[in-house]
Amino acid sequence: xxxxxxxxxxxxxxxxxxxxxxxxxxxxxxxxxxxxxxxxxxxxxxxxxxxxxxxxxxxxxxxxxxxxxxxxxxxxxxxxxxxxxxxxxxxxxxxxxxxxxxxxxxxxxxxxxxxxxxxxxxxxxxxxxxxxxxxxxxxxxxxxxxxxxxxxxxxxxxxxxxxxxxxxxxxxxxxxxxxxxxxxxxxxxx
Amino acid sequence: xxxxxxxxxxxxxxxxxxxxxxxxxxxxxxxxxxxxxxxxxxxxxxxxxxxxxxxxxxxxxxxxxxxxxxxxxxxxxxxxxxxxxxxxxxxxxxxxxxxxxxxxxxxxxxxxxxxxxxxxxxxxxxxxxxxxxxxxxxxxxxxxxxxxxxxxxxxxxxxxx
Numbered sequence: 543x544x545x546x547x548x549x550x551x552x553x554x555x556x557x558x559x560x561x562x563x564x565x566x567x568x569x570x571x572x573x574x575x576x577x578x579x580x581x582x583x584x585x586x587x588x589x590x591x592x593x594x595x596x597x598x599x600x601x602x603x604x605x606x607x608x609x610x611x612x613x614x615x616x617x618x619x620x621x622x623x624x625x626x627x628x629x630x631x632x633x634x635x636x637x638x639x640x641x642x643x644x645x646x647x648x649x650x651x652x653x654x655x656x657x658x659x660x661x662x663x664x665x666x667x668x669x670x671x672x673x674x675x676x677x678x679x680x681x682x683x684x685x686x687x688x689x690x691x692x693x694x695x696x697x698x699x700x701x702x703x704x705x706x707x708x709x710x711x712x713x714x715x716x717x718x719x720x721x722x723x724x725x726x727x728x729x730x731x732x
Numbered sequence: 733x734x735x736x737x738x739x740x741x742x743x744x745x746x747x748x749x750x751x752x753x754x755x756x757x758x759x760x761x762x763x764x765x766x767x768x769x770x771x772x773x774x775x776x777x778x779x780x781x782x783x784x785x786x787x788x789x790x791x792x793x794x795x796x797x798x799x800x801x802x803x804x805x806x807x808x809x810x811x812x813x814x815x816x817x818x819x820x821x822x823x824x825x826x827x828x829x830x831x832x833x834x835x836x837x838x839x840x841x842x843x844x845x846x847x848x849x850x851x852x853x854x855x856x857x858x859x860x861x862x863x864x865x866x867x868x869x870x871x872x873x874x875x876x877x878x879x880x881x882x883x884x885x886x887x888x889x890x891x892x893x
Contacts, residue, residue, distance in 0.1 A: 550776075556798030559777030563799065564806025566770055568814060571827050573762050574753070580857040584881040591878075598885035611760040612767040613860045619771015620780070620864020627776060635783045636792035643786075654781035655853075655867040662869050673851050678859075678873035680848025682880025685856060687841025687891065689832070692855040695842075696800055699832060701807030706834040710842040715789075717846015722789030726850060 551629050566693075567701050576608060579694030581685035583613050646730040659730075669732040688713070753823055774861040782853025789850050835893045841884075 570576040586603045587610075593599035632651040643649070648658040664670030685691040688710045690699065696714065699707020778784045779799060787793035813819065814827050821827060849855055852873055854862055859877065862870045884891075 554773070554777040556777065556795050557802060559773050559779065560799040560802025561806045562773045563770070563779075564803035565810065566766065567807035568810035569766050570763075571811075571814060572819065572821050573766070574755075574759075574823065575821050575825055575828055576763070580855070580860075581881075584856060584878050585885070587878050588882045588885060592882060594886075596882075596885050598888050599882075608760050608763045612763040612770075613857070615764040615767015615769075616771035616774065616857055616860040617864040618764070619768040619773075620775055620861035622768065622864075623772045623775035623861075624865035627772065633778070633781060633783055636787050636790075639783065639787055639790065639792050651783075653867065654775070654778055654783070654865065655862050655870065656782050659782070660867060660869055660873075665869060665872060674869065674873050675876045677848050677851030678876025679880040679883075680844050681852055681854070681856065681859075681873075682848075682877030682882075683884045684841045684843070684845025684848055684880070685877075686881045686884040687837045688845055689835075689837060689841070691845065691857070692800070692849075693857055695838075697803050697807055700804045701811050702829055703808070703811075704832040706832045706838050709834065710838040713839050713842025714846040714849060717843040717848075718785075718789045718850040719846075721847045721850035722786055725847070726786075729851065 551627050553629060553634070563697065564701070567698055570612075574608065577694070578698045579609075579690055580613060580616075581682075581691035581694060582606065583609050584682050585686060586610060643730075648730070667732075669729060672729055672732070684717075753825065770857075771861045771864060774858055775865055780854060780858035780861045780865070785850065785853040837891070837893045840892065 567578050570578045583606075585599070586606050589599040589601060589603040633654060635651070640651075648656055650657050658664075659670065659673060661670075665674060681691075685694075688695065690707070690710065692714065695707040695710040700711065774780050777799060779796070784793070784796055788796035811829070815829070819827065845855075852859070854870075854873070856877065859870055859874045863874065
């Protein structure tokens with residue numbers, strides 16, 4: 543039993559995680575005709591909290607409560623994984639990346655969310671503000687403009703052979719490549 | 733309240749709820765359980781890791797490509813099987829697949845989301861799991877994403893689609 547716990551605490555390989563995530567698509571379809579898509583919850587939150595007579599937020603969000611329950615589960619899953627199954631070792635990353643990040647003062651590998659960038663203290667810095675507020679805004683605005691995120695387009699859409707989702711997925715990747723390689727180095731240097 | 737927004741929703745969200753059934757609240761517990769399992773996978777496979785997302789966009793690791801690629805393959809096979817054998821939901825409803833319509837938002841919005849994804853190292857799902865792991869400041873990122881969604885909704889008619 544002890545060795546099983548040690549084993550499960552290690553980071554899981556892609557060939558275990560990927561298929562489990564893929565199974566979410568049929569699981570939600572068969573449990574109640576639900577389409578796997580997480581960014582829609584941001585819209586539901588707007589519709590619940592501040593619809594402000596905007597047509598885009600006028601719909602029966604009560605029918606979508608299942609999805610909010612689903613993301614509450616994701617949050618709880620995070621609590622369980624961090625509390626009971628956490629990996630005591632520092633996060634392993636490609637040495638090329640670690641070397642590059644060290645140049646920006648990012649050296650803390652104790653958490654998957656780097657504390658050198660994302661912490662309450664960092665929120666008061668220009669870099670932290672741009673990355674947390676600016677980055678979050680782009681995620682919310684962009685996913686809704688695109689009509690879905692990685693789960694709705696890249697996984698569900700591609701699973702259902704929807705070509706508009708392939709276009710969206712390619713655009714996600716292009717945007718990410720441009721940011722990570724050409725713009726983020728500037729943001730990190732602030 | 734009548735759902736008057738069906739056309740718009742089929743156009744721009746991959747998240748249309750097709751079930752015509754109404755259930756008591758506790759029927760949602762099954763989605764909570766799927767969510768919990770999913771959240772654990774997110775954390776344990778380091779999908780919520782900012783470092784993993786940087787490695788992906790710098791082509792320094794195969795990990796995320798393996799995760800997304802194998803998820804799509806398993807999802808695709810599952811959808812094929814559901815269609816081929818006409819598998820019903822646990823309530824006996826036929827599974828409904830709606831085609832997505834192309835609009836330019838998938839390009840513009842997709843690029844904008846990609847920029848944000850590389851900054852925050854998280855798409856919307858991982859944001860929730862990150863908060864769960866104790867990175868409480870990510871609540872701010874999530875609220876900013878909600879604001880971004882609201883601003884999109886507010887100016888939707890003036891944006892090219």
